[in-house]
Amino acid sequence: MLQQTTVAAVIPYFETFTRRWPDVAALATADEGEVMAAWAGLGYYARARNLIACAKTVAKSGGVFPDTEDALRALPGLGAYTAAAIAAIAFGRRAVVVDANVERVVARLFAIDEPLPKGKGAIREATDRLTPDSGAGDFAQAMMDLGSGICTSRNPRCLLCPLAQHCIGRASGKAELYPVKAAKKPRPERSGTAFWIERDGAVWLVRRSSKGMLGGMMALPDDGWTARVDGGGQPPIAGQWELAGRVEHVFTHFSLTLSLAIQKEVALGSLDPEQGQWWPLERLDEAGMPTLFAKAARLALARDES
């Protein structure tokens, strides 16, 4: 949950989640739609799908997590950092743990000037050289704390730093320049349309395909926009569509302008029940739509009120 997300945003989700699915066995047998709905609003939905897949894998092997870095890395959703951190902190293994905080401390300590992401290799090698054979978990946590509390992105507090005497970045007087980052590419802009189809106090919702953006989430039907292409503008049914407005949403790799087209009192039977369901408007907040579609829904509902 904490990947790319602040602690403050995570806490209410974490509490709800662990109350509803208190252990691996519970999560492995959970209804996937309910899990996705409980995640709605937190973003980066691949994390929820990976969490379910990971729980199923662990449950199949007796409900016990593997205790080596390689075996942990093989679990769905666990990258190099998470696998190393669990191996070192939970299982006392020697593992090289590099998160963004450690990356910053080590890049400054050795004045590694190869820009990220290429420079990650040199930073990892340097961290490997520093990591002790025993107590690697304590070492990792100390480095993370140093990065978050002392060696901060801006205004590092070098006078308080236990590594100050050894720090080449500090000696150069340019510590803040590390880690060097490659120039950012401009974020692509995409456009698409979502369709609000209403009848008898209910709106037509679909479950998005489990593969791709916002996979497995409940949503308004749309025209097939992706991170790479604009939507084709094709509505799910013919009829008189009215443009209700637009919502802007920023994803990690692109930004999206989503137009909202509305059609009301459509004929019963004009939509295939295999493709979606009528969802009562008064319970719309229980559908667990991701933020993008929740914003579009608010736009449609605000229009009714005005």
Ligand code: SF4
């Ligand atoms: S001396 Fe300053 S720049 Fe170097 S690791 Fe410590 S806080 Fe960071």
